[in-house]
């Protein structure tokens with residue numbers, strides 16, 4: 001089946017609806033099978049240029065989730081390269097492992113020829129092994145765009161990437177866009193959670209369940225910062241996305257973004273918490289041209305170092321990377337030929353260049369739950385606790401996989417995309433008997449969302465429950 005073209009009729013339907021041509025819709029309905037919201041495909045994306053005159057690649061949600069748990073023999077070969085426990089913070093013990101994870105993510109997804117970058121990562125067509133996307137990230141103001149399935153993420157703070165990097169307009173910010181992929185082990189669990197498209201079931205990601213060992217997730221992050229403002233974005237890998245003008249200006253058009261980071265997460269029973277989180281930073285200065293392989297390893301973490309509450313290594317506008325020798329559960333690549341100066345996370349824990357310098361990968365990800373009863377970071381609330389205080393350290397404990405962060409919530413097992421998808425679904429909140437599922441998502445401009453009644457949400461949560469938005473970061477205060 002040609003997946004690219006399968007997307008267009010659905011998109012076309014939504015455009016017609018948005019234009020209010022309801023008689024045309026009635027005619028279409030007479031010839032198509034009756035919709036079944038519990039099994040109809042999930043929408044691919046929420047924002048796209050009109051199909052007329054656009055001939056480029058169209059994003060398709062990879063949603064043919066495996067029905068059976070993949071065999072043990074499908075556990076990635078790089079599992080054999082995991083260093084022996086107890087894990088060492090010396091990155092040289094991890095380098096082979098990290099590069100093998102990178103190769104596993106790249107295999108069948110990446111081209112060496114820049115002319116082919118635009119059709120790379122069509123993971124449903126990967127000839128080596130299929131990868132899968134999270135449903136319901138199309139929805140809402142940050143929802144997926146239709147070229148590569150990118151969702152809008154954090155603003156890029158002034159000078160976050162280099163001293164020469166500014167802002168697009170006074171009081172505004174550049175932006176990050178991202179898309180994530182789950183291998184077949186992860187895809188199996190997504191399929192379980194979403195077996196009934198109208199009733200997501202997070203008991204599949206809450207103890208005693210959870211993503212199975214062998215799950216690998218990778219995620220590409222791009223910025224719309226002009227590559228000329230950031231030395232390590234020389235020779236950039238670039239995509240086109242149907243994205244906002246700026247973080248603050250929601251008007252969308254086809255614009256260029258540059259690859260800056262690739263995150264990975266691996267579910268391995270030998271890891272103390274069950275998960276390993278690692279990241280790679282783009283550095284075009286290491287090669288003669290644009291290449292996915294310019295993603296250089298930054299580090300890996302397997303715990304939050306719960307007893308370490310110092311501040312000396314937090315480094316928001318770095319002139320040099322500062323590696324904290326007191327951290328025992330984070331390992332950072334010290335090779336300065338591979339990596340430009342970077343800020344890392346709170347007191348030197350692992351975080352990437354577009355991540356918050358007061359946080360860490362595991363700190364944010366262990367909060368993945370529905371409903372989101374706590375913010376992802378102690379900073380993302382009114383009156384945050386003092387940095388390093390007892391209340392603050394709740395976000396730097398070592399919570400095992402599949403454990404809810406709050407009593408009363410179900411765990412999304414460290415997957416914030418899964419938590420966002422389920423949250424979006426309950427925001428959408430159709431009365432169950434309501435009409436066509438595929439046409440019910442919001443098309444650009446995204447105005448219908450605000451007007452929709454929130455019926456299911458009120459049913460799903462006790463009145464007065466305070467929940468937090470799962471957003472990657474808060475806009476910088478100027």
Ligand code: HEC
Pocket residue numbers: 137151178179180217218219263264265277278279350351352355356359360361362364365376377414415416417418420470471472473
């Ligand atoms: C400030 C909180 C925060 C920090 C810090 C953070 N992330 Fe995330 N991450 C998110 C959110 C929110 C998402 C979901 C949004 C999206 O990807 O569309 C996400 C998504 C991901 C995904 C896709 C799978 C999933 O569902 O969660 C991976 C893999 C990932 N992050 C890895 C990392 C790694 C590795 C680091 C550290 C280098 C990191 N993250 C740091 C908030 C954070």
